Amino acid sequence: MLSVVPRPVLVRAPAKVNLHLAVGDLRPDGYHELTTVFQALSLCDEVELVPAKALTIKVRGEGARDVPTDRRNLVWKAATRLAHKVGRDPLVEIVIDKGIPVAGGMAGGSADAAATLVGLNALWHLDLTRDELADIASELGSDVPFSLHGGSALGTGRGEKLLPVLSRNTFHWVLALAKGGLSTPEVYRELDRLRGQGQPPRIGDAQKLMQSLAAGDSAQLAALLGNDLQAAALSLKPELRRTLRAGINAGALAGIVSGSGPTCAFLCESADAAIEVSTELSGAGVCRSVRVAAGPVGGAKVIDLESIG
Ligand code: C5P
Structure with missing residues (x-):
């Protein structure tokens, strides 16, 4: 059969x-x-x-x-x-x-x-x-x-x-992967705790940031990146401050904790700049490993297996 x-x-x-x-x-x-x-x-x-x-x-x-x-x-x-x-x-x-x-x-x-x-x-x-x-x-x-x-x-x-x-152009990123992870619920709880003790400053609205995306302007976007969870992630993993500083020293336009962390994401001026930042950050000893990435890209998608042999 x-x-x-x-x-x-x-x-x-x-x-x-x-x-x-x-x-x-x-x-x-x-x-x-x-x-x-x-x-x-x-x-x-x-x-x-x-x-x-x-x-x-x-x-x-x-x-x-x-x-x-x-x-x-x-x-x-x-x-x-x-x-x-x-x-x-x-x-x-x-x-x-x-x-x-x-x-x-x-x-x-x-x-x-x-x-x-x-x-x-x-x-x-x-x-x-x-x-x-x-x-x-x-x-x-x-x-x-x-x-x-x-x-x-x-x-x-x-x-x-x-x-x-709406987003014009491709943006170039370097990602610093941390040693160990962070639990998302714990990071939210830490933010509630910090807010209970006196407010860590809250970020404003997203209008200007969306305009910078529509314009495809990475320098403008860099100045507007903001994450309310960052204070909580830094409180749970203070060593991330060094990582963020090292990315800026390596030439990134800006650095931010990604979501609830602990990955740090650095926006760079160009693909070449991202490679330079990643090389320098790898040598700085402030993270587990470093990746270069670009965005935006599409969502979850079936890959044609025949097209990749
Ligand atoms: O939705 P998800 O399962 O990814 O969320 C994980 C946890 O993150 C939630 O259980 C909650 O503690 C926290 N969370 C939150 N507010 C959100 C999203 C997630 O407090 N908007």
């Missing part, structure tokens, strides 16, 4: 940086009201999906040992939630290749969940629309809709309500 070997589906999903992250009040549901501007970066995870006898998750790449492979993984929830919605069993093996730092404030787990939704939609020939996938994404986590969407977007609510933002 001829047995047909199932073809795997491969999906690539981007990391994000919050160019503007204004954290409002704690809501009764335990989330904070946000106004944020996301940009998707060329640093990516790859997720491969293939039919199997049971749902299994494997994780490869840097930091893989710190990623759970059971129901605590957002990918597990994405697969079971989608399978339930369409009335089938999640019989699939999912292999995650990490390029995005684990617990780094760059939405790596959300990228994998978004990739799983897109991948299963293709693997199971579901023909769900992007809006239908976005509805499931917002049930999974605050950043998952943006990982699907990609590009540049304004996020409100807990970050899950998205509006596209």
Whole structure:
């Protein structure tokens, strides 16, 4: 009897940086009201999906040992939630290749969940629309809709309500990956604690920053980057101050803690400048490793396996 070997589906999903992250009040549901501007970066995870006898998750790449492979993984929830919605069993093996730092404030787990939704939609020939996938994404986590969407977007609510933002040009980044991660809920709790003791200054609105994106002006954008979670991340990991200083000394236009951290993101003038900053930062001994990335890039997308041989 001829047995047909199932073809795997491969999906690539981007990391994000919050160019503007204004954290409002704690809501009764335990989330904070946000106004944020996301940009998707060329640093990516790859997720491969293939039919199997049971749902299994494997994780490869840097930091893989710190990623759970059971129901605590957002990918597990994405697969079971989608399978339930369409009335089938999640019989699939999912292999995650990490390029995005684990617990780094760059939405790596959300990228994998978004990739799983897109991948299963293709693997199971579901023909769900992007809006239908976005509805499931917002049930999974605050950043998952943006990982699907990609590009540049304004996020409100807990970050899950998205509006596209006009962005001209490509922006060039250097990312300083920290030793160890930070837990997002802990960083939010630390911000609440700091605010209870007297306010760390809050960032303003995002209007000017969105104008600088539309103009494609990196110097202007650099001056407007802001993150309310930065004070909390620095309070939990004071050594990040040195990392931020070192990036500026290395020639970056500006540096910011990415999301809840501890990754630090440095905006640079050009692709060449980013390479120079990354080389100098690598030698400064202030972080675990350094990556160069560009943005905005698209959201989670199936890669044609034949086109890559
Ligand atoms: O939505 P997600 O599961 O990624 O959020 C992780 C945690 O981060 C939440 O449980 C909450 O503690 C915190 N959070 C928040 N306000 C947001 C988003 C996340 O307090 N808007």
